[in-house]
Amino acid sequence: MLTEDGKHLYVSYDEYHNLIEKLAIKIHQSGWEFDTILCLARGGMRPGDILSRVFDKPLAIMSTSSYRS
Template sequence: MTIKRKISFQEYSEGIEKLAIMVDDSGFKPSHIISIARGGLRVGDILSRLFRVRSSYLGVESYEIAEKGKVSDNQKNDVIFSRDISSTTQDYGNNILVVDDLVDSGKSLIYTKKFLLNYEAFKDKNINFKTAVLYQKPVSKITPDYVVHKMKTNDWLVFFYEEAELISISDLKKKYN
């Protein structure tokens, strides 16, 4: 039986603050933050404000190739990427922090690093990529550079914002009408 563990707003927020301290204490000074969407969006937004640097977003999803019947250029071993990084700048600097809320199997993060190394804006440049997450499960095939919570079990994490997935628009209409 899979155990579900709820992550409160407070635990989540404190985790981001601890992550910022870890990065700063290491001496790494991010010039830009790339958030893996969707889980890393909030983490990256807050870190970019704390470090006072710009942020960008990269859509990454686990993807069952068999369901679609074909492989696009953006798909790598059942992980699909957005075509481009969503950014208002092409000046990323050389110290890029890639963030997500959680590393589970590690597949998304492994392929994200490969994607970024081959991304046109970074290709053949001396970019120092570091990775940061709030939670790392023990089954992960990759250890990020910065991890706040190294889990001892593979509990299913339910972040406070994911509770919105349990609510429908009709539920909201009933609540507010």
């Protein structure tokens, strides 16, 4: 849901986890084979953690920064 100013997207905690579960189902249904989950630090760590547990695969975390001078 967008905020009143229309500039930000608000996703509830329950909706966030529901979307991760839907992603896991799509990955499973695709039949795609993989041996590691790679996520980007910050926003990707929670989905990466959940997916690594669901698929029983190791989790690799990559960090980056776009705010350096």
